[in-house]
Amino acid sequence: MTESITGEAVRQRDGRTFGLTVGAAGGVVTPEDLERIARTARDFSIPLVKLTTGQRIALLGIAEDDLPGVALALGLGGFDSPGPCxxxxxxxxxxxxxxxxxxxxxxxxxxxxxxxxxxxxxxxxxxxxxxxxxxxxxxxxxxxxxxxxxxxxxxxxxxxxxxxxxxxxxxxxxxxxxxxxxxxxxxxxxxxxxxxxxxxxxxxxxxxxxxxxxxxxxxxxxxxxxx
Ligand code: SF4
CATH class of the missing domain: 3.30.413.10 (Sulfite Reductase Hemoprotein, domain 1)
Structure with missing residues (x-):
């Protein structure tokens, strides 16, 4: 599942940290997906993991220096903004x-x-x-x-x-x-x-x-x- 639709890192309201959202169509996840997300959140001390209205999972409050490591751990290809999509x-x-x-x-x-x-x-x-x-x-x-x-x-x-x-x-x-x-x-x-x-x-x-x-x-x- 952790093939994100966007893989887009969004700057959070504190101006310092970022959010990354992962998910697949229809919010379908496997136990392995959930384990990988949980492990990533623990390893990088991500303070907030939240389900979104789009049936995806947002990891919020990621330190900027941790973004590449978090994206890699989640199996994302990248985290640059892809523009409207x-x-x-x-x-x-x-x-x-x-x-x-x-x-x-x-x-x-x-x-x-x-x-x-x-x-x-x-x-x-x-x-x-x-x-x-x-x-x-x-x-x-x-x-x-x-x-x-x-x-x-x-x-x-x-x-x-x-x-x-x-x-x-x-x-x-x-x-x-x-x-x-x-x-x-x-x-x-x-x-x-x-x-x-x-x-x-x-x-x-x-x-x-x-x-x-x-x-x-x-x-x-x-x-x-x-x-
Ligand atoms: S979840 Fe709702 S919309 Fe979907 S098949 Fe069931 S009743 Fe219908």
Whole structure:
């Protein structure tokens, strides 16, 4: 797991120490991952280890001189800021264990992370995947949300839960896994090409209008019905 999505060291409010966040899609960890994190926190006297809203694990209060050693101990490739990119993919257990699950949320989350990790984007990208319409990962407030139903995946785009919340627009329904991934790719690709620097998907959709997303993106997806 300790293959971080960003590996980005963030300076803390004390101005001296840094935080590093590690994690994998859907917050899935192994006992070995947890042992490595615990050992690293102990060895480097890291004062605070915390679960994040993105289902990752933050190690906070790392001395600047310790950053290379901590990154190495965690198995990170580096800790420089990569710029705007995929921040996280959250997911519920879906059919892997939840009695209500309709689709395999963890598998789709892993596929989405593999597809988007490391891609340079205009703004942060946060993805949520829920295995059923109870929507435990709040997909309507994610840049990209995917919700499982008995008939496949529903894909949402342009949500935000921050300072200016926005409920995502419906981009597609009843898609199989490959179609959902393809639609995610088309939407993120369009956003990457036409959004302004630092513009999140919510503000992008508000600026261009979802009708233009329909015309420029959804119309070309062969598995979506023509309206
Ligand atoms: S969204 Fe559905 S499948 Fe996922 S944890 Fe919640 S109830 Fe279970």
């Amino acid at each position: 995929l921040k996280y993919v959250t997911a519920c257990p879906g059919t892997s264990s939840c009695r209500w699950g309709m689709q395999d949320a963890l598998a789709l989350a892993a596929a989405l992370e593999a597809r988007f990790a490391g891609r340079s984007l205009p703004g942060k990208l946060k993805i949520g995947v829920s295995g059923c319409t109870r929507n435990c990962t709040s997909c309507f407030s994610r840049d990209l949300g995917l919700i499982g139903t008995a008939r496949g995946w529903t894909v949402l785009f342009g949500g935000n839960g921050g300072r200016r919340p926005r409920s995502a627009d419906l981009a597609g329904t009843n898609l199989d896994g490959a179609q959902a991934l393809d639609l995610a790719d088309r939407l993120v690709g369009h956003y990457a090409e036409y959004a302004q620097a630092e513009e999140r998907t919510a503000r992008f959709v508000e600026r261009v209008g979802f009708e233009s997303i329909r015309t420029d993106v959804l119309r070309f997806a062969p598995y979506l019905p023509l309206e």
